[in-house]
Amino acid sequence: MRPILSLTSNFAALAGVVLLGAAVATAYFGLRAVNETLRVERLSLRTVADLEGLQGSLNEAESLQREYLLTGDPALLARFETLRAKIGSYVADLESRFEQPEQRAAMPDLKSAIAAQLAALAQTMEARRSQGAEEAVRLAFAPAQTALTTRVDQLMDQFSRRERRTVGQRESAAAEDLGFLERGTLVGILLAVGLLGWSLRTGQRLEAARRAAESALQARSRELRLLIDAVPAMIAYVDTDERYLLHNRAYAQWLGIPSARIDGRTVREVVGEKAYALARPYIEHALAGDEARYERSQRHADGSARDLAVAYVPHRGAAGVVLGYYALLTDITDVKQLSRAKSDFVVMVSHELRTPATAIRGSLGLLEGGGAGPVPAPIAQLAAIAQGACERLLRVLDDILEIERIEAGEIALEWREEDLQALLAPSIAHAGPLAEKKGVRVESAGSMPSKRVRTDAGRVDQVLTNLLANAIQFSPDGGVVQVGAQAGKDHVRISVRDHGPGVSEDFRPRLFQKFSQAPGAARGRTGRFGLGLAVSKMLVERLGGRIGYDPAPGGGSIFWFELHVGQPGERRRRERDEPGEKPGTAVQQK
Numbered sequence: 001m002r003p004i005l006s007l008t009s010n011f012a013a014l015a016g017v018v019l020l021g022a023a024v025a026t027a028y029f030g031l032r033a034v035n036e037t038l039r040v041e042r043l044s045l046r047t048v049a050d051l052e053g054l055q056g057s058l059n060e061a062e063s064l065q066r067e068y069l070l071t072g073d074p075a076l077l078a079r080f081e082t083l084r085a086k087i088g089s090y091v092a093d094l095e096s097r098f099e100q101p102e103q104r105a106a107m108p109d110l111k112s113a114i115a116a117q118l119a120a121l122a123q124t125m126e127a128r129r130s131q132g133a134e135e136a137v138r139l140a141f142a143p144a145q146t147a148l149t150t151r152v153d154q155l156m157d158q159f160s161r162r163e164r165r166t167v168g169q170r171e172s173a174a175a176e177d178l179g180f181l182e183r184g185t186l187v188g189i190l191l192a193v194g195l196l197g198w199s200l201r202t203g204q205r206l207e208a209a210r211r212a213a214e215s216a217l218q219a220r221s222r223e224l225r226l227l228i229d230a231v232p233a234m235i236a237y238v239d240t241d242e243r244y245l246l247h248n249r250a251y252a253q254w255l256g257i258p259s260a261r262i263d264g265r266t267v268r269e270v271v272g273e274k275a276y277a278l279a280r281p282y283i284e285h286a287l288a289g290d291e292a293r294y295e296r297s298q299r300h301a302d303g304s305a306r307d308l309a310v311a312y313v314p315h316r317g318a319a320g321v322v323l324g325y326y327a328l329l330t331d332i333t334d335v336k337q338l339s340r341a342k343s344d345f346v347v348m349v350s351h352e353l354r355t356p357a358t359a360i361r362g363s364l365g366l367l368e369g370g371g372a373g374p375v376p377a378p379i380a381q382l383a384a385i386a387q388g389a390c391e392r393l394l395r396v397l398d399d400i401l402e403i404e405r406i407e408a409g410e411i412a413l414e415w416r417e418e419d420l421q422a423l424l425a426p427s428i429a430h431a432g433p434l435a436e437k438k439g440v441r442v443e444s445a446g447s448m449p450s451k452r453v454r455t456d457a458g459r460v461d462q463v464l465t466n467l468l469a470n471a472i473q474f475s476p477d478g479g480v481v482q483v484g485a486q487a488g489k490d491h492v493r494i495s496v497r498d499h500g501p502g503v504s505e506d507f508r509p510r511l512f513q514k515f516s517q518a519p520g521a522a523r524g525r526t527g528r529f530g531l532g533l534a535v536s537k538m539l540v541e542r543l544g545g546r547i548g549y550d551p552a553p554g555g556g557s558i559f560w561f562e563l564h565v566g567q568p569g570e571r572r573r574r575e576r577d578e579p580g581e582k583p584g585t586a587v588q589q590k
Contacts, residue, residue, distance in 0.1 A: 044167045047097055051160050054090040057083055058117065058152060065121045069128050069136050080125060084118055094159075103162070110155045117148045234329035237315070240287060240322065242267045251329070256301025279310070286312035286325040295332070307336045353397055361390040399531035403514065406538040413456040413542065420451045420485060420492060427464040428483055434469065439477040442468065445484035451492050453563045459539045460563070463547075466532040467496040467559045474500035474557070488562075491545070495560040502557050503549060511549055512537040536561070 061083050068076040091114060095107050124145070128136035139145065228235050228248040237246040244263050252259045257270065267283065268276040275298065282292035292312040300306045311328045364387040375383070405411050428442055435442045464483075471481045475498045482497045503511060510516040514534040540547040540561045547561040 043097060044163045047094065048160060048163045048167065050090055050094055050097075051156060051163065054087060054094070054114075055153075055156050055160075057087045057090065058114070058156075061087065061118065061121055062149070065124055065140065068125050069133055069140060072128060072133070074129075077125060077129070080122070084122070087114065087118065103159075106155070106158070110152075110159065113148065113152045113155055117145075117152050120145045120148055234327075234331075236262075236327040237324060238267060238283075238327060239324040242283065242287075244270065245324070254301060254329070254331075282310070282312055283325070286314050287322055289314050289316070289322050306331055307333045353393070357390055357393050357397065361387060361394065364390060396531065399535055402535050403531065403538065406535070406542065411542070413459065415454055415456060417452050417454055418457050418460075420453060421448045423453065423455070423457055423460055424448065424464060424483065424485065424494065427461045427468060430461075430465060431468040431472065431481075435472050435481065438472050438475070440472050440475045440479050440481055442472070442481045442483065445482035445495075445497065448485050449487040449492065451485075451487050451565060453492060453565050455543055455563050459543060463536045463539050463561060464494065464496070466536045467561075470532060470559070471496050471498035471500070471557070474498055476500065491562045491564050493560050493562045495558050497552050497556060497558045499552075499556040502551055502555060508549060512547065533559075 061080065064076050064080045064083065067073070068080070091111055095111065120139075124136050124139045127139050225248075228246075229250070231248060232250060234251040234254050235246075235248045236244055236251050239245055243266050247259065247262050249259075252262060255262070255270065262270055267279070271279070278296060282294055285292040291314065293310065295307065295309050297305055297307055309330045309332045313326045313328065314322050315324045315326060317323045364383050402411075428444070431442050468481065468483070475481055479499045484495045484497070486493045486495070507516075512533050514531060516534075537547050540563075544564050545562045547559075550558045550560070552558045
């Protein structure tokens with residue numbers, strides 16, 4: 001509908017231009033002649049009036065001179081100066097108004113004569129003031145001053161007669177042009193009426209289209225409102241001034257605030273200082289152009305404590321400029337309760353399994369070691385296999401318990417300044433027996449940098465041991481596992497390289513997830529059930545670092561993790577505030 005109306009409007013404009021052009025073409029010459037005639041006539045009449053005013057002012061100046069000669073009243077001097085300025089203004093106007101060459105040629109004579117006459121009058125009045133009336137009268141009636149007055153009167157008379165003659169000529173020309181102008185004006189009026197009717201009709205159509213568009217927009221707005229009000233999650237939109245522009249019913253119900261007290265107010269005013277202080281870093285992150293997600297506990301309007309998953313999604317304009325952000329809040333209290341119930345169940349089951357598993361391992365150890373007397377070789381071999389399986393079961397239970405403790409925030413970190421070489425040496429040494437049993441050699445890849453890091457040595461040993469065990473298990477017989485370290489600006493990167501089969505590209509995104517194992521990796525070979533790397537990732541992130549994987553040149557894998565050389569958590573804060581790769585994104589490669 002709008003394109004049709006727009007086309008109609010354009011056609012109306014084009015028709016109007018054509019009609020207007022015809023009217024202008026018809027009346028152009030008449031209007032031009034009449035306008036020029038009227039202009040020159042007005043100019044001439046004004047010139048005549050100015051000449052008369054100038055003549056009157058000169059006569060008044062002469063009268064003031066004579067009056068001053070008789071009375072000597074000082075007030076007359078001030079009036080004379082005012083009149084003198086007025087005469088100068090008349091002369092300037094006349095000089096700027098004359099367009100004919102003969103007028104311009106004669107103007108210097110008139111200007112000079114008037115200036116001389118005014119000077120003579122001023123001289124006479126000064127003589128009266130300083131030398132007395134007798135001397136002033138002598139100057140006033142001197143032949144030279146009389147000649148000046150006569151000259152000025154003659155020039156003024158010439159200009160007046162010339163201008164009056166011009167006025168008469170122009171009046172005759174104007175009368176001749178008016179007839180043509182009247183006919184042209186009539187045609188123009190008729191054309192203008194037609195154009196006005198067309199324009200009004202088009203304007204009515206466009207107005208109807210505008211109203212229809214507004215009605216459709218309002219209908220869509222109502223539909224959008226119904227849609228977001230039907231969503232069970234809490235939704236709001238906040239601009240760059242941190243003011244609410246939109247929210248749904250669930251959001252207002254959650255806060256227990258009427259909708260009228262939300263839109264147009266700032267986040268701080270709506271949620272309060274305490275909740276705003278918690279959300280502020282994430283709000284700033286979203287307004288800087290990055291999506292922010294976090295979880296928090298908050299009191300519901302009914303007073304109950306609830307868990308929320310919060311996401312702030314930036315809204316960008318056409319030029320990529322951030323205009324605000326969408327706030328999406330989901331009540332995950334039930335999910336959290338289920339997760340806690342699951343964790344409690346896992347911990348309970350793990351503890352219940354660990355006790356008999358430990359007893360079985362001890363008994364098998366005694367049996368294998370001859371503590372219960374001589375054991376036939378076949379039975380000893382079976383006992384050794386059972387003990388190995390029991391060891392793997394205990395490691396799995398340890399990993400499960402460790403993950404639950406980390407997720408629950410129940411592990412305490414012991415931060416100390418550690419020398420890097422001394423920090424890594426125990427893990428390399430402990431991996432020796434496993435490597436020797438597998439026929440694999442563990443060695444350092446070059447010299448270690450002389451760095452001191454602030455970290456938890458026990459947790460670093462746990463991470464590095466996991467990576468070394470993983471590398472040894474997947475290395476071919478006779479292979480080499482290399483441990484290296486590289487120093488960065490504010491961190492050190494510890495890497496473990498093997499020459500095994502590597503990790504397929506489609507499995508890499510799940511590499512550090514719990515219970516994830518690459519296709520073809522038998523649980524019996526690793527003995528870890530896909531938990532070792534998940535534990536390592538959680539520990540490294542708790543230490544303020546990050547962990548990742550790179551395919552090794554020529555084949556194999558490189559697992560690495562980074563430790564910050566400064567205070568714990570400092571690097572995460574900086575990476576949150578600076579653009580670039582954020583902690584934990586390294587495990588999402590490819």
